[in-house]
Amino acid sequence: MxxxxxxxxxxxxxxxxxxxxxxxxxxxxxxxxxxxxxxxxxxxxxxxxxxxxxxxxxxxxxxxxxxxxxxxxxxxxxxxxxxxxxxxxxxxxxxxxxxxNDNMSSYEAIEEMEEYMAQGVCPIETEIKCSKGKLQEVRETLSRALVDPGSSLLGKIWLFLVAVFTLTAVVCYLLHSNSEFRVTRENIPPIPDNNTYNFFFSNPKRTVLITKVVSREHMILEIISNVFLLFDLFLRFLITHRKKAFILSPPNVIELVSVVISFFISIADRNPSIVIDNIAADKLMVVCGFIYSLRILRLLRLAETTAEMNILRLCFKKSWKIIALLFMVFTIFSILFGSGMYWAEFENAETFPNILISIWWAVVTITTVGYGDHYPKTTFGYLVASLTALFGLLLIAMPIAALSSNFGIIYNCYTYKKKYAAARKKSKNCIHPCIVKK
Known part of the structure; x- marks a missing residue:
């Protein structure tokens, strides 16, 4: 009581x-x-x-x-x-x-992704007051067209043009080194000496680039495509409110560098004397060619307009710790099994001349690729190879469940968020009878 x-x-x-x-x-x-x-x-x-x-x-x-x-x-x-x-x-x-809850972090990741994609575009349904001058209206129209192409006819047309010129630039790059799509040069520059001659003509790949040139139509088509894509990048830079973040964005940097390099490659291809007179420039061309190949990543920019690609990107972003752990474990055991194979085959002079080659063997074995360029020939070598192969199966299967789970969570969150946004937009003018406007 x-x-x-x-x-x-x-x-x-x-x-x-x-x-x-x-x-x-x-x-x-x-x-x-x-x-x-x-x-x-x-x-x-x-x-x-x-x-x-x-x-x-x-x-x-x-x-x-x-x-x-x-x-x-x-x-x-x-x-x-x-x-x-x-x-x-x-x-x-x-x-x-x-x-x-994983759903909470997934929602936050989706919000961050959409904010990043918007690149500082003035929100439509917020209380931020934007000046409504003609220049601002044009900027908002272009922003909607570039950020959300499906929201307007202009965006769909622009997306179609970007897709066409992107595919054209990629195809031109792929055909650039194919001798069947190059024409014989009318005048090949003189070769200074025998060493330079042997340097260029001992490698069939260099021979093709020296003796043949891309057709004029090919070159014009590639230049037009690259100029249009460069203009698209410049237009996105003009309309963004976050210019510093835009400049520091790795995809934008890669795209800008690859476009500039494409013009350099075109000039060098039409004037092979640049490379012949300076062999060091040949090494530079190899590096430039590799960087230019990154232009293919532009295709991922097109895929960003689809919900599935955004979900996949968020899935990898959410699973980066698992992927990093997988890479660390993979590196450790590749060195471990590679070293073990080297010592297991130590008495056999025909296999695995050094540990680096045995580590290479461990990498292709764990990944279940198995080139067959190096393989054991002793009993202990067979034992180490068996353990390596079994471990590879377990290691590759480990992150699949986590990636699949994260993909399902993010997909559900993304779907629900889009449905909620659509329902909110549909009923934004509806006021609940219990709510009184002040």
Whole structure:
């Protein structure tokens, strides 16, 4: 009877919670002082808050652990914990799954991705007031067309042109080294000496580039494509509000460098004397050719307009720790099994002349490629090879489950988010009858 005489009530939007905890009473008194709660005439407390998980909050205020129920929104749980000024460290490990739900991080990743794709475009449905001059209207129109091509006819047309010129540039690059699509040069520059002659004509690949040149039509088509793509990149730079982030973006840097290099390669291809007179320039051409091949990554930029590509990119971003761990384990065991194979075959002079080659063998074996250029010939070598092959099967299968799980989570979040955005846009002019405009 003494305990029951000291009980008091905490009301949250009409739901009463009864407790006798003095620590909870002291906490509510502090809440009243902060203006987050109020005291009724009968000495009980009232808080204008959702009572869904207050049972668990009250357990913590009464001196017990803060356990969270499963099936609640992780964002809502974090907001309630923040409102009641409870440190996150108070949540036991058994409830981390609720507090740090994967869906929450997936939603945040989707928001970051869409913000990055927007590149600072002025939001449409926000309270930010943008000047509505003609220049601003043109900028917003271009922004919508480039960021969300499916939202307007201009965006669809521009996306089609970018796709055509991108594919054209890629095809021109692929045919650049094919002798069947090159024509014989009319005048081959004189070769300075025998060493230079042997340098260029001992390699059939160099011979093709020296004796043949791309057709004029091929060159014009490639230049037009690269100029258009360079203009597209420059246009995106003009309309963005985040020019520094745009300049430092790796895809934009790669695209700009590859376009510039494409013009350099075209000039060198029409004037082979640049390479013949300076053999060091040949090495530079090899590097430039490799960098120019990165232009194919432009195809991924086209795929970014699809939801599936965005989901795949988020899946890899969310799984980077697993991928990094896989790479680390792969490196360690490639060296381990490679070294083991070298010493297992040490008495056989015909196989694995050094550890680096045996590590190469371990790499192609673990990845289940198996070129067959190096293989064991002794009993111990067979044993090491068997263990390496079995480990490769286990290692390759390890990240698949995690990637598949993350892909499913992000796909569901992305789908629900798009449905919610569409429903919100459809009903943005509807006002609930209980809500009164001020």
């Amino acid at each position: 003494l305990i029951m005489a000291n009980y008091f009530r905490i009301s949250l939007r009409g739901t009463d919670f009864v407790t006798v905890s003095e620590s909870a009473r002291d906490f509510m008194d502090e809440f009243v002082k902060d203006g987050r709660a109020e005291v009724k005439s009968d000495g009980n407390y009232f808080v204008d808050r959702n009572p869904a998980i207050f049972h668990y909050i009250l357990d913590y205020l009464s001196g017990r652990k803060l356990h969270l129920p499963k099936g609640i929104c992780a964002i809502e749980a974090r907001e309630e914990i923040e409102f009641w000024m409870i440190p996150l460290e108070a949540v036991p490990k058994c409830c981390y799954e609720v507090l740090y």
